[in-house]
Amino acid sequence: MGFIVILVGTSLAPTVADQVVAGQAGNITGASDTILGLTTLFYVLGVASAGISVAAQGLRASGLV
Secondary structure, eight states: OHHHHHHHHHHHHHHHHHHHHHHHTSSOOTHHHHHHHTHHHHHHHHHHHHHHHHHHHHHHHHTOO
């Protein structure tokens, strides 16, 4: 299950980044522009945390942690 989330998440990261850039092309200024720009970062951090979670659960299940 976790590997599917990582696979789909990483394949959608460029699409999310493109949509954020397209959204910033509109009439957005100030804090809204900054928050919209951070959307890609937080999306990728979420996918990375899912990967870390899958790795930690695998290590825990094998008895290494």
